[in-house]
Amino acid sequence: MEKSYLKKRFLALLIDYIIIWIYLILLFLTFSIIYILFFDEFPEFNEISAHLMAFFTTVLPVTLAFSYMESRHPYATPGKKRTGLAVGNKLPLLPSSLLRNAFKFLPWHIGHTGVIRAMYQDYSVFWFMVGNAGFVLAGVYVLMVLFRDDHRHLPDMIAGAEVGAGRVGS
Numbered sequence: 001m002e003k004s005y006l007k008k009r010f011l012a013l014l015i016d017y018i019i020i021w022i023y024l025i026l027l028f029l030t031f032s033i034i035y036i037l038f039f040d041e042f043p044e045f046n047e048i049s050a051h052l053m054a055f056f057t058t059v060l061p062v063t064l065a066f067s068y069m070e071s072r073h074p075y076a077t078p079g080k081k082r083t084g085l086a087v088g089n090k091l092p093l094l095p096s097s098l099l100r101n102a103f104k105f106l107p108w109h110i111g112h113t114g115v116i117r118a119m120y121q122d123y124s125v126f127w128f129m130v131g132n133a134g135f136v137l138a139g140v141y142v143l144m145v146l147f148r149d150d151h152r153h154l155p156d157m158i159a160g161a162e163v164g165a166g167r168v169g170s
């Protein structure tokens with residue numbers, strides 16, 4: 001059962017990851033077409049606008065979309081729905097889902113921060129470490145799912161949530 005659960009959990013992650021990539025590709029193509037049609041070129045962004053653009057077009061919409069899906073029946077993202085999994089919450093649904101997904105996508109935002117800072121010529125060891133901290137945190141989440149008896153990662157624990165077959169833990 002445990003091996004089957006982990007297989008489902010990581011397959012759900014893969015499906016959701018592919019959906020996020022499709023969104024990012026469509027976002028890139030949309031902005032590219034808009035920039036080419038209306039401005040004849042890509043605008044130059046400063047560091048602050050790059051941070052804002054990355055947050056408001058990628059991290060925030062994905063976090064809100066996943067939170068919405070996990071707070072409404074069937075309490076699952078497309079990947080979880082496809083694999084028969086759902087998120088159960090001990091806290092009220094939407095706040096719990098927002099908290100869970102904010103922490104779940106935090107490594108992505110941390111990675112953006114480090115990469116954007118490096119793009120604007122700050123190659124310091126500190127910003128290199130910040131950028132890589134996102135990878136480390138994501139790795140910690142994966143290891144927690146693999147090696148904890150309850151297979152919960154930090155975002156699950158913070159939000160009082162668990163992922164299981166159907167609606168769990170409510």
